[in-house]
Amino acid sequence: MDKKSYDNGMDFSFVEQKVREVQTTIENAVKTSNYQELNQSITKMVNNTLKQYQKEHPTTVQKKTEHKVMNQKIQETHPELYGNTGGEKVKDILLIVFGGLLSGSMAIGLLTVQILQAVIGHGGITSTAVTLIGTLAGVGMIYGGCTGLGRLKRFKKYVQALGDRTYCDFERLAGAVGRSVKFVKKDIRFMIQKGWFLEGQTDQKETCLITSTETYRQYTETQKALEQRNEEECRKRQQETEQQKQISPKVQEVLDKGEAYIQKIHASNDAIPGEEISAKIARMEQIVEQIFQRAEERPEIIPDLKKMMDYYLPMTVKLLDAYEEMDRQPIQGETIHSSKKEIEDTLDTLNEAFAKLLDSVFQDTAWDVSSDISVLHTMLAQEGLTGNDFSKKQL
Structure with a gap:
């Protein structure tokens, strides 16, 4: 393989030229012990190299970032959402390369200075400090390049996690x-x-x-x-x-008691497993809830609920508690069966009574509707729009 063509066919010949320039710069600095602005020269050379590469290879950078099938698919799906990171990758690689050269050469220079100082007393604090700083600067460039490559790798994983x-x-x-x-x-x-x-x-x-x-x-x-x-x-x-x-405190007190009875009826239904009695209790809960909803809308009907509040609902709760207790018994004798049957029949009676009470609390509304319908029929009859009169009017 041609040494100038590697990494999937990319031409890095000019990079090799820049590397040789860096080596020459570093060697001259070591020989002359003149390390001033060496780090700035290296950094400037990295940036110039990156710009030259991007200028000479505008399409290669983009192809490098799309070498995986997943990334190609995503770029085709949403090409407008992701920026081109090829230049960033080249920059990070160059940072690592030049940072390695700089840190390696400076480390050698530092070692040389220390040997000369120990053997012949040549060298000094300034040379030691400069070579040490150069070594650290090179390490920093390597770290920056590795960090950048790691970030690019994470970016690709983010894009893959996003999918389409x-x-x-x-x-x-x-x-x-x-x-x-x-x-x-x-x-x-x-x-x-x-x-x-x-x-x-x-x-x-x-x-x-x-x-x-x-x-x-x-x-x-x-x-x-x-x-x-x-x-x-x-x-x-x-x-x-x-x-x-x-709502007045007195009305609210009645509504709160009604809500407590409804919750107790619901709890009894949950505790009693029988399907037939469960259906009866569910119907009772629904009727009683509708009655109290009407009472909240029309507080004037609350006096009509006095007997229900003082006798029917307390008795209902007492019967449900008794049924629940008997239903828990492991042995169901004749007496228990008879008592449970009697309670079930009583629930039918209570449901019928509650349904009639519900009808009565809507009686005013029913009367209003009935009156409106009567007036409507009268008006239609006067206009000849009912029955045969309507047919004749059409003809």
Whole structure:
């Protein structure tokens, strides 16, 4: 293979030239003990090399970032959402290469200075300090390059976790890269600033990454609708609270007692397993609940519920407690069977009585409806719009 062509056919001949220039620069600095601005020269050379590579190979950088089938598929699905990171990868590689050369050469220089100082007394604190700083600067460049490559690798994993979606929660992204959610949030913010997620944003609570402006718009509209619904529910609860405050304490006391009876009937139904009696108890609960709902709407009917409150409902609860106790007995003798049958028949009677009471509390409404219907029939008859008269009118 041609030494100038490697890494899937990419031409790095000019990079080798730059490496030789770096080696020459470092060797001259060591020989002359002139280390001034060496680090700045190396950094400037890295940046110039990167710019030259991007200029000479504009398509190679992009191809390098799309070598995996998954990434190709995603780029085809949402090509407008992800930035080109090929230049970043080349830059990080160059940082590692030049950082290695710088740190290695400076380490050799530092060792040489120490040997000369120990053997012939040549060298000094300044040379030692400069070579040490150069070594650390090289290590820093290596660290920066490795960090950048690691970030690029995580970016690809984020994109794979997103798949063909335009949003993903941070928990899922954290699992994809094996890091904490806190780390991933900071990582994503950096990538958004760098332009890797071209339309990237996070939701208000920072629980999710959204990579599309359109998706973010839908999210904000949904959030706005949710807030409006919550406000409406809050207003509704406030209205209900105000309405309850308007109810007199005496009426509220009756309604609270009624609610307690309804809850007791419901609890008895849960405790008694028989299907037939369960259906009877469920019907009773429904009728009694409707009666008290009507009482809340029309408090003037509450005096008509006195007998129900003072006798029928307490007796109903007592019968249900007795039935529940007998039903728990492991041995069901004739007496228990007879008593349970009698209670079941009594529940039928009570349901019939409660149903009639429910009809009576709607009697005023029924009368109003009946009156309206009578007036309507009279008006239709006067206009000749009923029965045969209507047929004749049509002809």
